[in-house]
Amino acid sequence: MSISTASLIPKNFPKIQHGDSIVQLGSCFSTNMSLWFRRAGFQVLDNPLGVVFHPIPLAKQILMALSKVERSSFVQKEDVFLSYDASSAIYSMDSKGLDELLNQQLRTLKNSLEKARILVITLGSAHGYRLKESGSIVANCHQQPQITFDKELIRAEEMFSEWKSALSVLKELNPTIQVVFTISPVRYVRDGLLENSQSKAELVRLVSLLQQESVHYFPSYELVNDVLRDYCYFEVDGVHPNEQATEFVWDFLKPTLFSEKTNELIEEIIKLRKMEEHRLLYPESKKAEDYRNQLKQKRESFLSQYPVVVW
Template identity: 35%
Template sequence: MKLQTQIPLKVAENTIDYNSKVFLMGSCFVENIGEKLQYFKFQNLVNPFGIIFHPVAMEHLLDRVVKERFFTVDDIFYLNERWQCFEVHSEMGNSSKEAFLDHLNTSLEALKAFLQEASHVVITLGTAWGYRHMEQGKIVANCHKVPQKCFQKELMEVNALSLSLKRTTSLLLSLNPEIEIIFTVSPVRHIKDGFVENQLSKAHLIAAVHQIITGEKRLHCFPSYEIMMDELRDYRFYAEDMLHPNETAVKYIWKKFQDVWIDHESLPIMKEVEKVQNGLQHRPFNRESEEYKKFQLKLQQKIVYLSSTYPHIQF
Protein backbone atom coordinates (compact mmCIF):
# COMPACT_ATOMS: atom_id res chain seq x y z
CA MET A 1 0.00 0.00 0.00
CA LYS A 2 1.79 3.11 -1.22
CA LEU A 3 0.65 6.38 0.26
CA GLN A 4 1.17 9.76 -1.35
CA THR A 5 0.87 11.79 1.82
CA GLN A 6 1.82 11.02 5.40
CA ILE A 7 1.10 13.29 8.33
CA PRO A 8 4.31 13.99 10.28
CA LEU A 9 4.08 12.64 13.82
CA LYS A 10 6.42 13.15 16.76
CA VAL A 11 7.02 10.52 19.44
CA ALA A 12 5.51 11.64 22.75
CA GLU A 13 7.68 12.28 25.80
CA ASN A 14 5.53 10.52 28.39
CA THR A 15 4.55 7.37 26.56
CA ILE A 16 2.31 4.48 27.61
CA ASP A 17 3.99 1.40 29.08
CA TYR A 18 2.85 -1.63 31.04
CA ASN A 19 2.80 0.34 34.28
CA SER A 20 0.54 3.00 32.77
CA LYS A 21 -3.20 3.25 33.35
CA VAL A 22 -5.20 4.59 30.41
CA PHE A 23 -8.77 5.88 30.52
CA LEU A 24 -10.52 6.13 27.14
CA MET A 25 -13.72 8.09 26.62
CA GLY A 26 -15.85 9.21 23.71
CA SER A 27 -17.19 8.04 20.39
CA CYS A 28 -17.07 4.48 19.07
CA PHE A 29 -13.58 4.84 17.56
CA VAL A 30 -12.06 5.14 21.04
CA GLU A 31 -13.31 1.61 21.63
CA ASN A 32 -11.22 0.42 18.67
CA ILE A 33 -8.12 1.82 20.38
CA GLY A 34 -9.30 0.39 23.69
CA GLU A 35 -9.66 -3.06 22.13
CA LYS A 36 -6.05 -2.90 20.94
CA LEU A 37 -4.83 -1.87 24.39
CA GLN A 38 -6.88 -4.65 25.93
CA TYR A 39 -5.59 -7.22 23.43
CA PHE A 40 -2.00 -6.34 24.33
CA LYS A 41 -2.93 -6.35 28.04
CA PHE A 42 -2.27 -2.72 28.93
CA GLN A 43 -4.16 -1.41 31.95
CA ASN A 44 -7.14 0.48 30.60
CA LEU A 45 -10.76 1.46 31.17
CA VAL A 46 -13.04 2.26 28.23
CA ASN A 47 -16.36 4.15 28.32
CA PRO A 48 -17.80 2.85 31.60
CA PHE A 49 -20.94 4.92 30.86
CA GLY A 50 -21.13 3.81 27.23
CA ILE A 51 -20.30 5.62 24.00
CA ILE A 52 -20.61 9.41 24.16
CA PHE A 53 -20.20 11.60 21.09
CA HIS A 54 -20.50 15.22 22.16
CA PRO A 55 -17.78 17.14 24.09
CA VAL A 56 -20.25 18.91 26.37
CA ALA A 57 -21.91 15.61 27.34
CA MET A 58 -18.45 14.28 28.23
CA GLU A 59 -17.71 17.39 30.27
CA HIS A 60 -20.97 17.09 32.23
CA LEU A 61 -20.29 13.45 33.03
CA LEU A 62 -16.69 14.07 34.14
CA ASP A 63 -17.85 16.99 36.27
CA ARG A 64 -20.22 14.62 38.04
CA VAL A 65 -17.46 12.03 38.50
CA VAL A 66 -14.76 14.39 39.76
CA LYS A 67 -17.11 16.20 42.17
CA GLU A 68 -18.83 12.95 43.23
CA ARG A 69 -22.31 14.19 42.43
CA PHE A 70 -24.04 10.85 42.66
CA PHE A 71 -27.03 10.03 40.48
CA THR A 72 -30.46 10.24 42.11
CA VAL A 73 -34.01 9.50 41.01
CA ASP A 74 -34.20 13.09 39.71
CA ASP A 75 -31.56 12.22 37.08
CA ILE A 76 -33.35 9.24 35.55
CA PHE A 77 -36.64 8.54 33.78
CA TYR A 78 -38.75 5.55 32.74
CA LEU A 79 -39.41 4.92 29.05
CA ASN A 80 -40.15 1.79 27.00
CA GLU A 81 -40.07 -0.36 30.13
CA ARG A 82 -36.54 0.69 31.07
CA TRP A 83 -34.98 3.32 33.31
CA GLN A 84 -32.67 5.65 31.42
CA CYS A 85 -30.50 8.72 32.01
CA PHE A 86 -29.78 11.48 29.50
CA GLU A 87 -26.14 11.61 30.65
CA VAL A 88 -25.23 8.04 29.67
CA HIS A 89 -25.67 5.60 26.80
CA SER A 90 -28.83 3.51 26.37
CA GLU A 91 -26.88 0.29 27.02
CA MET A 92 -26.70 1.34 30.68
CA GLY A 93 -30.50 1.23 31.02
CA ASN A 94 -32.21 -1.21 33.33
CA SER A 95 -35.75 -2.36 34.09
CA SER A 96 -35.00 -1.96 37.80
CA LYS A 97 -34.71 1.59 39.12
CA GLU A 98 -32.63 0.50 42.11
CA ALA A 99 -30.26 -1.63 40.03
CA PHE A 100 -29.87 1.18 37.50
CA LEU A 101 -28.94 3.79 40.10
CA ASP A 102 -26.61 1.37 41.83
CA HIS A 103 -24.83 0.61 38.54
CA LEU A 104 -24.51 4.31 37.70
CA ASN A 105 -23.06 5.24 41.07
CA THR A 106 -20.79 2.21 41.32
CA SER A 107 -19.42 3.11 37.89
CA LEU A 108 -18.97 6.72 39.02
CA GLU A 109 -16.94 5.69 42.06
CA ALA A 110 -14.86 3.21 40.06
CA LEU A 111 -14.06 5.79 37.38
CA LYS A 112 -12.97 8.42 39.91
CA ALA A 113 -10.68 5.91 41.59
CA PHE A 114 -9.21 4.92 38.23
CA LEU A 115 -8.66 8.55 37.16
CA GLN A 116 -6.81 9.32 40.39
CA GLU A 117 -4.22 6.71 39.40
CA ALA A 118 -4.38 7.13 35.61
CA SER A 119 -1.35 8.17 33.59
CA HIS A 120 -3.17 8.95 30.33
CA VAL A 121 -6.66 9.93 29.18
CA VAL A 122 -7.70 9.52 25.54
CA ILE A 123 -10.80 11.51 24.55
CA THR A 124 -12.29 10.89 21.12
CA LEU A 125 -14.67 13.62 19.97
CA GLY A 126 -17.44 12.44 17.67
CA THR A 127 -19.52 15.44 16.67
CA ALA A 128 -20.13 19.12 17.33
CA TRP A 129 -23.84 18.60 16.62
CA GLY A 130 -25.76 18.26 19.86
CA TYR A 131 -29.30 17.72 21.04
CA ARG A 132 -30.42 20.09 23.77
CA HIS A 133 -33.30 18.88 25.91
CA MET A 134 -35.80 21.72 25.82
CA GLU A 135 -37.12 21.24 29.34
CA GLN A 136 -33.77 20.64 31.04
CA GLY A 137 -31.87 23.10 28.85
CA LYS A 138 -28.74 20.98 28.45
CA ILE A 139 -26.99 18.89 25.80
CA VAL A 140 -27.70 15.19 26.28
CA ALA A 141 -25.40 12.24 25.71
CA ASN A 142 -28.21 10.13 24.24
CA CYS A 143 -31.81 10.82 23.30
CA HIS A 144 -33.02 7.30 24.24
CA LYS A 145 -35.77 7.44 21.59
CA VAL A 146 -37.51 10.28 23.41
CA PRO A 147 -39.68 12.17 20.84
CA GLN A 148 -37.66 14.55 18.64
CA LYS A 149 -39.91 17.47 19.56
CA CYS A 150 -38.37 17.42 23.05
CA PHE A 151 -34.96 18.46 21.68
CA GLN A 152 -33.37 21.29 19.78
CA LYS A 153 -30.54 20.27 17.45
CA GLU A 154 -27.64 22.71 17.37
CA LEU A 155 -24.09 23.02 16.06
CA MET A 156 -21.70 24.20 18.76
CA GLU A 157 -19.34 26.94 17.68
CA VAL A 158 -15.58 26.62 18.00
CA ASN A 159 -15.16 28.99 20.95
CA ALA A 160 -17.92 27.27 22.92
CA LEU A 161 -16.32 23.89 22.21
CA SER A 162 -12.94 25.23 23.32
CA LEU A 163 -14.39 26.44 26.62
CA SER A 164 -16.00 23.06 27.21
CA LEU A 165 -12.76 21.21 26.47
CA LYS A 166 -10.86 23.57 28.77
CA ARG A 167 -13.29 22.81 31.59
CA THR A 168 -12.88 19.09 30.91
CA THR A 169 -9.09 19.29 31.11
CA SER A 170 -9.28 21.41 34.26
CA LEU A 171 -11.51 18.80 35.90
CA LEU A 172 -9.13 15.97 35.02
CA LEU A 173 -6.00 17.87 36.09
CA SER A 174 -7.63 18.94 39.36
CA LEU A 175 -8.09 15.27 40.17
CA ASN A 176 -4.70 14.16 38.84
CA PRO A 177 -2.15 16.88 37.95
CA GLU A 178 0.24 14.36 36.38
CA ILE A 179 -2.18 13.02 33.79
CA GLU A 180 -1.50 13.25 30.04
CA ILE A 181 -4.63 14.15 28.04
CA ILE A 182 -4.82 13.08 24.39
CA PHE A 183 -7.60 14.47 22.22
CA THR A 184 -8.51 12.95 18.87
CA VAL A 185 -11.39 13.51 16.48
CA SER A 186 -13.18 10.33 15.45
CA PRO A 187 -12.65 9.23 11.83
CA VAL A 188 -16.22 7.89 11.77
CA ARG A 189 -18.40 10.08 9.55
CA HIS A 190 -21.76 11.16 11.01
CA ILE A 191 -23.63 11.52 7.74
CA LYS A 192 -27.04 11.43 9.40
CA ASP A 193 -26.33 15.13 9.90
CA GLY A 194 -25.49 15.46 6.20
CA PHE A 195 -22.18 15.26 4.29
CA VAL A 196 -21.46 18.99 4.43
CA GLU A 197 -22.69 19.20 8.01
CA ASN A 198 -20.38 16.35 9.03
CA GLN A 199 -17.36 18.15 7.58
CA LEU A 200 -18.38 21.37 9.34
CA SER A 201 -18.74 19.48 12.61
CA LYS A 202 -15.32 17.84 12.31
CA ALA A 203 -13.74 21.19 11.40
CA HIS A 204 -15.19 22.79 14.54
CA LEU A 205 -13.87 19.96 16.71
CA ILE A 206 -10.37 20.06 15.19
CA ALA A 207 -10.18 23.85 15.52
CA ALA A 208 -11.34 23.70 19.15
CA VAL A 209 -8.79 21.03 20.08
CA HIS A 210 -5.91 22.97 18.55
CA GLN A 211 -7.04 26.12 20.35
CA ILE A 212 -6.69 24.51 23.76
CA ILE A 213 -3.55 22.37 23.30
CA THR A 214 -1.32 25.18 22.02
CA GLY A 215 1.39 25.85 24.59
CA GLU A 216 0.01 23.28 27.05
CA LYS A 217 2.48 20.62 28.19
CA ARG A 218 0.02 17.90 29.17
CA LEU A 219 -2.54 18.40 26.39
CA HIS A 220 -2.03 16.64 23.07
CA CYS A 221 -3.75 15.89 19.78
CA PHE A 222 -3.53 12.63 17.86
CA PRO A 223 -4.84 13.09 14.28
CA SER A 224 -7.10 10.04 13.79
CA TYR A 225 -9.55 11.87 11.54
CA GLU A 226 -6.79 13.53 9.55
CA ILE A 227 -5.03 10.19 8.95
CA MET A 228 -8.28 8.67 7.71
CA MET A 229 -9.00 11.59 5.39
CA ASP A 230 -5.48 12.24 4.07
CA GLU A 231 -3.60 8.94 4.24
CA LEU A 232 -6.48 6.48 3.80
CA ARG A 233 -8.54 8.49 1.35
CA ASP A 234 -10.15 5.56 -0.43
CA TYR A 235 -13.37 3.64 0.16
CA ARG A 236 -11.45 0.36 0.38
CA PHE A 237 -10.53 1.46 3.92
CA TYR A 238 -14.18 1.70 5.00
CA ALA A 239 -16.54 -0.95 6.34
CA GLU A 240 -19.63 -1.96 4.37
CA ASP A 241 -21.61 1.00 5.72
CA MET A 242 -19.02 3.33 4.12
CA LEU A 243 -18.91 5.29 7.39
CA HIS A 244 -16.71 3.35 9.80
CA PRO A 245 -13.03 2.52 9.22
CA ASN A 246 -12.60 -1.17 8.41
CA GLU A 247 -10.14 -3.46 10.18
CA THR A 248 -7.31 -2.50 7.82
CA ALA A 249 -7.82 1.19 8.59
CA VAL A 250 -8.12 0.57 12.33
CA LYS A 251 -4.85 -1.39 12.30
CA TYR A 252 -3.17 1.38 10.31
CA ILE A 253 -4.29 4.14 12.69
CA TRP A 254 -3.43 1.96 15.70
CA LYS A 255 0.11 1.51 14.29
CA LYS A 256 0.43 5.28 14.04
CA PHE A 257 -0.85 5.66 17.62
CA GLN A 258 1.57 2.96 18.74
CA ASP A 259 4.51 4.72 17.08
CA VAL A 260 3.71 7.95 18.91
CA TRP A 261 2.31 6.86 22.26
CA ILE A 262 3.49 3.33 23.13
CA ASP A 263 6.82 3.11 24.91
CA HIS A 264 9.51 1.54 22.72
CA GLU A 265 10.63 -0.78 25.52
CA SER A 266 7.11 -2.21 25.74
CA LEU A 267 7.20 -3.52 22.17
CA PRO A 268 8.96 -6.82 23.04
CA ILE A 269 6.35 -7.45 25.74
CA MET A 270 3.58 -6.76 23.24
CA LYS A 271 5.09 -9.36 20.92
CA GLU A 272 5.10 -11.94 23.73
CA VAL A 273 1.50 -11.09 24.63
CA GLU A 274 0.50 -11.48 20.99
CA LYS A 275 2.20 -14.90 20.85
CA VAL A 276 0.16 -16.00 23.87
CA GLN A 277 -3.06 -14.59 22.37
CA ASN A 278 -2.40 -16.49 19.14
CA GLY A 279 -1.52 -19.61 21.10
CA LEU A 280 -4.76 -19.48 23.05
CA GLN A 281 -6.65 -19.37 19.75
CA HIS A 282 -4.80 -22.39 18.36
CA ARG A 283 -7.00 -25.42 17.67
CA PRO A 284 -4.97 -28.68 17.36
CA PHE A 285 -5.90 -31.73 15.30
CA ASN A 286 -4.96 -33.97 18.22
CA ARG A 287 -5.11 -32.64 21.76
CA GLU A 288 -3.45 -35.82 23.08
CA SER A 289 -0.35 -35.57 20.91
CA GLU A 290 3.07 -35.01 22.52
CA GLU A 291 3.65 -32.06 20.20
CA TYR A 292 0.51 -30.30 21.47
CA LYS A 293 1.39 -31.04 25.11
CA LYS A 294 4.82 -29.43 24.59
CA PHE A 295 3.11 -26.47 22.91
CA GLN A 296 0.77 -26.07 25.88
CA LEU A 297 3.65 -26.26 28.35
CA LYS A 298 5.60 -23.52 26.57
CA LEU A 299 2.47 -21.40 26.34
CA GLN A 300 1.83 -21.76 30.06
CA GLN A 301 5.42 -20.81 30.83
CA LYS A 302 5.00 -17.62 28.83
CA ILE A 303 1.76 -16.81 30.68
CA VAL A 304 3.42 -17.37 34.06
CA TYR A 305 6.37 -15.18 33.10
CA LEU A 306 4.17 -12.30 31.90
CA SER A 307 1.82 -12.50 34.90
CA SER A 308 4.70 -12.63 37.38
CA THR A 309 6.38 -9.63 35.74
CA TYR A 310 3.14 -7.66 35.35
CA PRO A 311 0.49 -8.96 37.80
CA HIS A 312 -2.33 -7.14 35.97
CA ILE A 313 -1.76 -9.28 32.87
CA GLN A 314 -4.25 -12.13 32.97
CA PHE A 315 -5.30 -14.43 30.14
Protein backbone atom coordinates (compact mmCIF):
# COMPACT_ATOMS: atom_id res chain seq x y z
CA MET A 1 0.00 0.00 0.00
CA SER A 2 1.31 3.44 -0.87
CA ILE A 3 0.54 6.59 1.12
CA SER A 4 -0.80 9.57 -0.81
CA THR A 5 1.29 12.73 -0.57
CA ALA A 6 -1.72 14.95 -1.25
CA SER A 7 -2.35 15.58 2.45
CA LEU A 8 1.27 16.69 2.89
CA ILE A 9 1.18 19.50 0.32
CA PRO A 10 1.66 22.72 2.32
CA LYS A 11 -1.00 25.40 1.95
CA ASN A 12 -0.15 29.05 1.22
CA PHE A 13 3.51 28.14 0.83
CA PRO A 14 5.83 31.01 -0.23
CA LYS A 15 7.06 30.98 -3.83
CA ILE A 16 10.61 31.87 -4.83
CA GLN A 17 12.32 32.46 -8.15
CA HIS A 18 15.86 32.84 -9.43
CA GLY A 19 17.40 35.98 -8.02
CA ASP A 20 15.84 35.40 -4.60
CA SER A 21 18.32 34.76 -1.80
CA ILE A 22 17.98 31.63 0.36
CA VAL A 23 19.47 31.02 3.81
CA GLN A 24 19.54 27.49 5.22
CA LEU A 25 20.44 26.63 8.81
CA GLY A 26 20.32 23.34 10.66
CA SER A 27 21.20 19.69 10.36
CA CYS A 28 23.20 17.83 7.71
CA PHE A 29 19.97 17.20 5.78
CA SER A 30 19.82 20.98 5.26
CA THR A 31 23.29 20.90 3.69
CA ASN A 32 22.27 18.03 1.39
CA MET A 33 19.23 19.97 0.19
CA SER A 34 21.38 23.08 -0.38
CA LEU A 35 23.24 21.12 -3.05
CA TRP A 36 19.98 20.72 -5.00
CA PHE A 37 19.21 24.44 -4.73
CA ARG A 38 22.68 25.38 -5.96
CA ARG A 39 22.50 22.88 -8.80
CA ALA A 40 19.22 24.56 -9.84
CA GLY A 41 20.92 27.96 -10.02
CA PHE A 42 19.85 29.55 -6.73
CA GLN A 43 21.89 31.74 -4.39
CA VAL A 44 22.15 29.85 -1.09
CA LEU A 45 23.95 30.53 2.17
CA ASP A 46 24.21 27.22 4.00
CA ASN A 47 25.17 26.93 7.66
CA PRO A 48 27.86 29.63 8.02
CA LEU A 49 28.56 28.34 11.55
CA GLY A 50 28.52 24.71 10.46
CA VAL A 51 25.94 21.96 10.85
CA VAL A 52 23.90 22.31 14.06
CA PHE A 53 21.10 19.94 15.12
CA HIS A 54 19.37 21.57 18.09
CA PRO A 55 16.77 24.35 17.73
CA ILE A 56 18.07 26.54 20.59
CA PRO A 57 21.64 27.07 19.27
CA LEU A 58 20.12 27.71 15.83
CA ALA A 59 17.91 30.47 17.25
CA LYS A 60 20.94 31.85 19.09
CA GLN A 61 22.89 32.11 15.81
CA ILE A 62 20.31 34.59 14.53
CA LEU A 63 20.31 36.52 17.79
CA MET A 64 24.12 36.65 17.78
CA ALA A 65 24.21 37.78 14.15
CA LEU A 66 21.85 40.63 15.03
CA SER A 67 23.87 41.50 18.18
CA LYS A 68 21.05 40.63 20.57
CA VAL A 69 22.93 38.10 22.70
CA GLU A 70 26.56 37.50 23.64
CA ARG A 71 28.57 34.57 22.39
CA SER A 72 29.47 31.63 24.59
CA SER A 73 32.98 31.07 25.85
CA PHE A 74 35.60 29.41 23.69
CA VAL A 75 36.93 25.95 24.44
CA GLN A 76 40.42 24.64 23.78
CA LYS A 77 40.81 21.08 22.51
CA GLU A 78 44.52 20.27 22.55
CA ASP A 79 45.93 23.14 20.41
CA VAL A 80 42.65 23.93 18.61
CA PHE A 81 40.21 26.67 19.68
CA LEU A 82 36.47 26.09 19.16
CA SER A 83 33.17 27.78 20.01
CA TYR A 84 30.22 26.26 21.85
CA ASP A 85 28.00 28.27 19.46
CA ALA A 86 29.28 26.57 16.29
CA SER A 87 30.17 23.19 14.86
CA SER A 88 33.70 21.78 14.85
CA ALA A 89 34.07 23.05 11.26
CA ILE A 90 34.57 26.53 12.78
CA TYR A 91 37.96 26.56 14.50
CA SER A 92 41.28 28.34 14.74
CA MET A 93 44.71 27.70 16.22
CA ASP A 94 44.35 30.68 18.58
CA SER A 95 41.49 32.54 20.28
CA LYS A 96 42.02 35.74 18.29
CA GLY A 97 41.72 33.88 14.99
CA LEU A 98 38.55 32.14 16.17
CA ASP A 99 37.07 35.46 17.29
CA GLU A 100 37.75 36.98 13.86
CA LEU A 101 36.33 33.94 12.05
CA LEU A 102 33.12 33.97 14.11
CA ASN A 103 32.68 37.71 13.55
CA GLN A 104 33.14 37.19 9.82
CA GLN A 105 30.63 34.33 9.64
CA LEU A 106 28.08 36.20 11.75
CA ARG A 107 28.40 39.28 9.50
CA THR A 108 27.82 37.02 6.50
CA LEU A 109 24.72 35.57 8.17
CA LYS A 110 23.35 39.01 9.05
CA ASN A 111 23.93 40.38 5.54
CA SER A 112 22.26 37.35 3.99
CA LEU A 113 19.27 37.46 6.36
CA GLU A 114 18.81 41.14 5.60
CA LYS A 115 18.12 40.46 1.92
CA ALA A 116 16.87 36.86 2.00
CA ARG A 117 13.53 35.94 0.51
CA ILE A 118 13.37 32.72 2.50
CA LEU A 119 15.00 31.17 5.57
CA VAL A 120 14.84 27.39 5.91
CA ILE A 121 15.49 25.88 9.35
CA THR A 122 16.06 22.11 9.51
CA LEU A 123 15.56 20.82 13.05
CA GLY A 124 17.52 17.70 13.90
CA SER A 125 17.11 16.74 17.53
CA ALA A 126 15.52 18.00 20.75
CA HIS A 127 18.21 16.28 22.82
CA GLY A 128 20.57 18.99 23.97
CA TYR A 129 23.69 19.34 26.06
CA ARG A 130 23.43 22.03 28.71
CA LEU A 131 26.75 23.53 29.76
CA LYS A 132 26.82 23.36 33.57
CA GLU A 133 28.99 26.47 33.78
CA SER A 134 26.50 28.78 32.03
CA GLY A 135 23.26 26.80 31.72
CA SER A 136 23.19 27.30 27.93
CA ILE A 137 22.50 24.60 25.32
CA VAL A 138 25.61 24.17 23.19
CA ALA A 139 25.75 23.70 19.43
CA ASN A 140 28.50 21.12 19.80
CA CYS A 141 30.23 19.47 22.77
CA HIS A 142 33.59 19.36 20.96
CA GLN A 143 34.43 16.09 22.74
CA GLN A 144 34.79 17.79 26.12
CA PRO A 145 34.44 15.68 29.31
CA GLN A 146 30.91 14.39 29.87
CA ILE A 147 30.87 15.89 33.35
CA THR A 148 30.91 19.35 31.73
CA PHE A 149 27.30 18.95 30.50
CA ASP A 150 23.85 17.75 31.46
CA LYS A 151 22.13 15.93 28.62
CA GLU A 152 18.44 16.78 28.42
CA LEU A 153 15.41 16.27 26.23
CA ILE A 154 14.46 19.94 25.84
CA ARG A 155 10.74 20.54 25.87
CA ALA A 156 8.99 22.34 23.03
CA GLU A 157 7.97 25.28 25.24
CA GLU A 158 11.58 26.20 26.08
CA MET A 159 12.64 25.91 22.43
CA PHE A 160 9.62 27.97 21.36
CA SER A 161 10.55 30.79 23.75
CA GLU A 162 14.01 31.09 22.15
CA TRP A 163 12.63 31.00 18.64
CA LYS A 164 9.91 33.53 19.38
CA SER A 165 12.65 36.02 20.32
CA ALA A 166 14.72 35.15 17.24
CA LEU A 167 11.76 35.51 14.88
CA SER A 168 10.81 38.85 16.41
CA VAL A 169 14.22 40.45 15.79
CA LEU A 170 14.47 38.77 12.39
CA LYS A 171 11.19 40.35 11.27
CA GLU A 172 12.48 43.75 12.40
CA LEU A 173 15.55 43.28 10.20
CA ASN A 174 13.67 41.87 7.20
CA PRO A 175 9.86 42.23 7.42
CA THR A 176 9.27 40.35 4.16
CA ILE A 177 11.37 37.26 4.90
CA GLN A 178 9.50 33.95 4.77
CA VAL A 179 10.56 31.39 7.39
CA VAL A 180 10.16 27.66 6.70
CA PHE A 181 10.77 24.97 9.31
CA THR A 182 11.31 21.33 8.50
CA ILE A 183 12.32 18.31 10.57
CA SER A 184 15.28 16.22 9.50
CA PRO A 185 14.43 12.60 8.62
CA VAL A 186 17.82 11.52 9.97
CA ARG A 187 17.43 8.99 12.79
CA TYR A 188 19.62 9.76 15.81
CA VAL A 189 19.98 6.14 16.86
CA ARG A 190 22.94 6.86 19.14
CA ASP A 191 20.38 8.31 21.53
CA GLY A 192 18.26 5.15 21.15
CA LEU A 193 15.27 4.44 18.92
CA LEU A 194 12.70 5.32 21.59
CA GLU A 195 14.67 8.42 22.52
CA ASN A 196 14.83 9.44 18.85
CA SER A 197 11.03 9.16 18.63
CA GLN A 198 10.62 11.26 21.79
CA SER A 199 12.98 13.86 20.36
CA LYS A 200 11.13 14.09 17.03
CA ALA A 201 7.84 14.38 18.95
CA GLU A 202 9.13 17.48 20.77
CA LEU A 203 10.23 18.97 17.43
CA VAL A 204 6.75 18.35 16.01
CA ARG A 205 5.24 20.09 19.06
CA LEU A 206 7.68 22.98 18.57
CA VAL A 207 6.63 23.41 14.95
CA SER A 208 2.98 23.40 16.04
CA LEU A 209 3.69 26.24 18.46
CA LEU A 210 5.77 28.14 15.90
CA GLN A 211 2.95 28.12 13.37
CA GLN A 212 1.28 30.69 15.62
CA GLU A 213 4.14 32.99 14.56
CA SER A 214 3.22 32.89 10.84
CA VAL A 215 5.96 30.46 9.80
CA HIS A 216 5.64 27.63 7.30
CA TYR A 217 6.30 23.90 7.60
CA PHE A 218 7.68 21.60 4.94
CA PRO A 219 7.22 17.83 5.58
CA SER A 220 10.72 16.40 4.92
CA TYR A 221 10.44 14.03 7.88
CA GLU A 222 7.05 12.69 6.81
CA LEU A 223 8.05 12.28 3.16
CA VAL A 224 11.04 10.08 3.98
CA ASN A 225 9.79 8.15 7.02
CA ASP A 226 6.08 7.83 6.23
CA VAL A 227 5.84 7.93 2.42
CA LEU A 228 9.09 6.23 1.36
CA ARG A 229 9.47 4.28 4.65
CA ASP A 230 12.01 1.81 3.32
CA TYR A 231 15.64 1.32 4.33
CA CYS A 232 16.63 1.22 0.66
CA TYR A 233 16.26 5.01 0.79
CA PHE A 234 18.93 5.27 3.50
CA GLU A 235 22.68 4.96 3.50
CA VAL A 236 24.16 1.68 4.71
CA ASP A 237 24.11 3.03 8.28
CA GLY A 238 20.30 3.02 8.17
CA VAL A 239 20.37 6.52 9.62
CA HIS A 240 21.02 9.06 6.85
CA PRO A 241 18.69 9.40 3.84
CA ASN A 242 20.54 8.67 0.59
CA GLU A 243 20.61 10.68 -2.63
CA GLN A 244 17.49 8.93 -3.93
CA ALA A 245 15.57 10.06 -0.84
CA THR A 246 16.78 13.67 -1.02
CA GLU A 247 15.87 13.73 -4.72
CA PHE A 248 12.36 12.56 -3.80
CA VAL A 249 12.07 15.44 -1.30
CA TRP A 250 13.43 17.86 -3.93
CA ASP A 251 10.90 16.68 -6.52
CA PHE A 252 8.09 17.20 -3.99
CA LEU A 253 9.48 20.62 -3.13
CA LYS A 254 9.68 21.95 -6.69
CA PRO A 255 5.96 22.46 -7.44
CA THR A 256 5.45 23.61 -3.84
CA LEU A 257 8.13 26.30 -3.76
CA PHE A 258 8.56 27.27 -7.43
CA SER A 259 6.19 28.53 -10.09
CA GLU A 260 5.70 26.62 -13.34
CA LYS A 261 7.89 29.16 -15.12
CA THR A 262 10.70 28.76 -12.55
CA ASN A 263 10.51 24.97 -12.85
CA GLU A 264 10.85 25.26 -16.62
CA LEU A 265 13.98 27.35 -16.13
CA ILE A 266 15.34 24.80 -13.67
CA GLU A 267 14.93 22.08 -16.31
CA GLU A 268 17.03 24.13 -18.74
CA ILE A 269 19.70 24.62 -16.08
CA ILE A 270 19.81 20.89 -15.29
CA LYS A 271 20.26 20.06 -18.99
CA LEU A 272 23.31 22.33 -19.10
CA ARG A 273 24.63 20.86 -15.85
CA LYS A 274 24.38 17.36 -17.29
CA MET A 275 26.24 18.46 -20.39
CA GLU A 276 29.02 19.81 -18.15
CA GLU A 277 29.14 16.55 -16.22
CA HIS A 278 29.32 14.43 -19.36
CA ARG A 279 32.48 12.33 -19.25
CA LEU A 280 34.52 12.75 -22.42
CA LEU A 281 36.13 9.54 -23.58
CA TYR A 282 39.14 11.29 -25.11
CA PRO A 283 39.41 14.69 -23.38
CA GLU A 284 42.50 15.70 -25.41
CA SER A 285 40.83 15.09 -28.77
CA LYS A 286 39.63 17.71 -31.25
CA LYS A 287 36.07 16.42 -30.84
CA ALA A 288 36.26 16.93 -27.08
CA GLU A 289 37.63 20.44 -27.53
CA ASP A 290 34.78 21.30 -29.92
CA TYR A 291 32.29 19.93 -27.36
CA ARG A 292 33.73 22.12 -24.59
CA ASN A 293 33.67 25.21 -26.81
CA GLN A 294 30.04 24.60 -27.81
CA LEU A 295 29.11 24.05 -24.18
CA LYS A 296 30.85 27.27 -23.14
CA GLN A 297 28.95 29.22 -25.80
CA LYS A 298 25.63 27.69 -24.72
CA ARG A 299 26.31 28.47 -21.05
CA GLU A 300 27.36 32.07 -21.74
CA SER A 301 24.33 32.62 -23.98
CA PHE A 302 22.03 31.16 -21.32
CA LEU A 303 23.49 33.26 -18.49
CA SER A 304 23.31 36.44 -20.57
CA GLN A 305 19.59 35.70 -21.04
CA TYR A 306 19.08 34.82 -17.36
CA PRO A 307 21.64 36.84 -15.34
CA VAL A 308 19.82 36.07 -12.05
CA VAL A 309 20.87 32.41 -12.29
CA VAL A 310 23.87 31.57 -10.10
CA TRP A 311 26.26 29.18 -11.83
